[in-house]
Amino acid sequence: MKKYNSIELLIKLQADVRQMILEANYLQSTDPGILLQQPVAGKWSVIQVLEHLNSYGNYYLLAIERSLLQNKPSTGAFKPGWIGDYFTKLMKPGENGRIAHKMQSPKDHRPHSHPDAFPVLTTFLEQQHYLLELLERAKAKNIGGIRTPISISRIIKLKTGDVFRFLIAHEQRHFVQIENTLVAVRGTTNKYPATLPVM
Amino acid sequence: MSDTILLRQFITAAYPLKDEEMEALLTGWQPFECRRKTIITAAGETERYLYFVLEGIQRGFYIGNDKQEATIVFTYAPSFSGLADSFLTQTPSKYFMETLTNSRFLRKSYKEIEALMNQYPNIQRMVLYLTGFILKGVLERQIELQCFSAEEKFKALLKRSPHVLQIIPHKYLASYLGIDATTFSKLLGTVRL
Numbered sequence: 001m002k003k004y005n006s007i008e009l010l011i012k013l014q015a016d017v018r019q020m021i022l023e024a025n026y027l028q029s030t031d032p033g034i035l036l037q038q039p040v041a042g043k044w045s046v047i048q049v050l051e052h053l054n055s056y057g058n059y060y061l062l063a064i065e066r067s068l069l070q071n072k073p074s075t076g077a078f079k080p081g082w083i084g085d086y087f088t089k090l091m092k093p094g095e096n097g098r099i100a101h102k103m104q105s106p107k108d109h110r111p112h113s114h115p116d117a118f119p120v121l122t123t124f125l126e127q128q129h130y131l132l133e134l135l136e137r138a139k140a141k142n143i144g145g146i147r148t149p150i151s152i153s154r155i156i157k158l159k160t161g162d163v164f165r166f167l168i169a170h171e172q173r174h175f176v177q178i179e180n181t182l183v184a185v186r187g188t189t190n191k192y193p194a195t196l197p198v199m
Numbered sequence: 200m201s202d203t204i205l206l207r208q209f210i211t212a213a214y215p216l217k218d219e220e221m222e223a224l225l226t227g228w229q230p231f232e233c234r235r236k237t238i239i240t241a242a243g244e245t246e247r248y249l250y251f252v253l254e255g256i257q258r259g260f261y262i263g264n265d266k267q268e269a270t271i272v273f274t275y276a277p278s279f280s281g282l283a284d285s286f287l288t289q290t291p292s293k294y295f296m297e298t299l300t301n302s303r304f305l306r307k308s309y310k311e312i313e314a315l316m317n318q319y320p321n322i323q324r325m326v327l328y329l330t331g332f333i334l335k336g337v338l339e340r341q342i343e344l345q346c347f348s349a350e351e352k353f354k355a356l357l358k359r360s361p362h363v364l365q366i367i368p369h370k371y372l373a374s375y376l377g378i379d380a381t382t383f384s385k386l387l388g389t390v391r392l
């Protein structure tokens with residue numbers, strides 16, 4: 001298993017979270033009608049995707065905050081566990097932004113059909129800032145030694161470094177879905193201008 | 200370390216400090232690197248660090264309605280970087296800072312800079328002096344944005360910083376001037392400097 005410098009890993013994860021904050025800021029300036037529209041009946045709207053992510057944030061951010069209270073100082077290194085690494089790789093979109101394995105969401109994480117657009121976006125952004133803060137706190141901690149219980153079964157505890165990794169990979173995966181949803185709803189890509197290649 | 204030498208040269212040229220003050224100021228900077236198109240600080244965050252750019256180009260930008268981006272500022276070596284207003288006031292930023300190219304920095308936390316300013320009045324004066332020049336630049340730019348035509352803004356930029364044409368992608372320069380990218384390339388072809 002690849003061994004990471006734990007601080008560098010946390011800095012990289014913070015950069016990933018900031019990228020999603022940027023994309024959520026673009027969504028804030030998008031017509032709410034577009035954000036609430038389902039591409040086809042039964043498929044999620046952009047807001048439903050975000051609500052799905054918020055439901056995980058609700059659980060994981062508190063769970064991580066609680067586990068980071070443990071007094072185990074950073075060792076400077078982090079080695080993923082095999083389950084955590086497997087989950088992360090399963091979730092993470094490929095370099096080309098492709099989703100390799102389709103998945104079904106668990107029932108208790110399926111969003112409502114017509115939530116209000118802005119509160120969902122606001123909650124998402126608040127959660128991402130909270131996540132940045134937790135990643136910052138984690139720099140002083142042993143993210144391999146401290147374990148966090150996962151949402152499927154609280155009995156299973158994974159290394160907190162892995163929980164960060166798959167939580168963020170899961171968000172990245174759904175941001176690919178958000179981009180695809182926007183294309184389907186608008187019929188054209190009007191993707192976040194900041195991520196266009198430099199001329 | 201040669202990176203600190205660059206910082207020393209920059210400060211020496213900017214403001215006179217006594218040896219003791221200079222040594223205190225130069226200690227404890229952390230090297231920090233990131234790839235191109237990395238968000239260094241996001242809107243809603245409070246800037247924790249003062250950055251000194253060793254390599255690369257960065258820009259601050261605001262996301263307006265309807266996905267309109269406004270480029271607020273560019274930074275490149277050798278100079279300080281980061282969201283200056285958020286850093287100095289320790290309040291959340293309204294805009295983003297990103298790298299446009301692979302970048303290398305030295306950085307120092309707000310707490311450390313604050314402690315230095317408390318201990319050495321001269322370092323505080325230096326920060327005030329440099330902030331004053333930032334403010335002067337910002338207000339001059341405000342005048343240009345409000346009173347100048349597209350062509351005048353274009354000319355003013357090239358007079359002040361002609362090298363940016365070579366190092367910064369033109370779409371960002373257009374966004375910085377608040378003009379259309381096509382207008383910018385037209386001006387580039389027609390305006391004689």
